[in-house]
Amino acid sequence: MRILLVEDDATLAGAIARALRAENFAVDIAPDGEDGGHLGSTEIYDAVVLDLGLPKRDGWSILREWRAEGRTMPVLILTARDGWSEKVEGFKAGADDFMTKPFRVEELVMRLRASVRRAAGHAATRIVSGPLTFESQTGVFELDGLPLKLTAFEWRVLSCLALRAGTVVERSQLIERVYEGDADVDSNTLDVIVWRLRKKLGPAMIETVRGRGYELTGKRE
Incomplete structure (x- = not known):
């Protein structure tokens, strides 16, 4: 964010x-x-x-x-x-x-x-996507009921995806929301962050929509 x-x-x-x-x-x-x-x-x-x-x-x-x-x-x-x-x-x-x-x-x-x-259209503070839970008022993510340890960049990407779970978030919008204005961003940095998140969540939790961006699916496999 x-x-x-x-x-x-x-x-x-x-x-x-x-x-x-x-x-x-x-x-x-x-x-x-x-x-x-x-x-x-x-x-x-x-x-x-x-x-x-x-x-x-x-x-x-x-x-x-x-x-x-x-x-x-x-x-x-x-x-x-x-x-x-x-x-x-x-x-x-x-x-x-x-x-x-x-x-x-x-x-x-x-x-x-x-x-x-x-x-983002959420009335309740608790946002659930399959085994992943995002308590938006405290910023805490849980996977299968256990706290999920994330870096700042991972948290920013995952929170953007969680608030829009089930819809495709374009790459450009993710990059705009993750990095501060004076950051020197490499074109592959976002892909690396998503790769790290998939290792923590499971490969099917974040789907790549070719030519557009990423979607949080809530699916373990």
């Missing part, structure tokens, strides 16, 4: 990014409204954390522009402005959630996970 963080406070942005990366998220940071608006319009993100009081462009105008462009990723507004009118304006602009500063990073992580899950 890949998150866009639009926050001009470098110290706060760094702390949020570290917390999200510790939970296996890929994070791109935009320090002002101009960069944030551009990234949100041109890249694929599972969710966005958006400050309102930004240099160059304010968060409201960015969010309105994204929604006018048809960008549907969940957006959580994170701001020091705690007035009711600001919240109303944010939701009118197309926000999915709202948090005020100061806040607990743990709550931010949980809210982001919930937003991503709902955006």
Whole structure:
């Protein structure tokens, strides 16, 4: 899963990014409204954390522009402005959630996970695909009831597939959601990650759909 963080406070942005990366998220940071608006319009993100009081462009105008462009990723507004009118304006602009500063990073992580899950069409937190279970609110995978140990890249790929189990996820979409914007990605890296996941899950659990991408089937054989 890949998150866009639009926050001009470098110290706060760094702390949020570290917390999200510790939970296996890929994070791109935009320090002002101009960069944030551009990234949100041109890249694929599972969710966005958006400050309102930004240099160059304010968060409201960015969010309105994204929604006018048809960008549907969940957006959580994170701001020091705690007035009711600001919240109303944010939701009118197309926000999915709202948090005020100061806040607990743990709550931010949980809210982001919930937003991503709902955006993928899941009401329940527990997602089951054959012997594989994904507890989306904690980020824990289990295989046959036992915790599954995954690297950060493996977790990102498998979580994307699990949220869309039974459908084909295109290679380009997986790559967009797994790597941060400045990553130097080799064309074979995704294949290596999928190969490692098949060794842990069973070869039939992830099907290659030639010319398109991968599908989590839920089948052991």
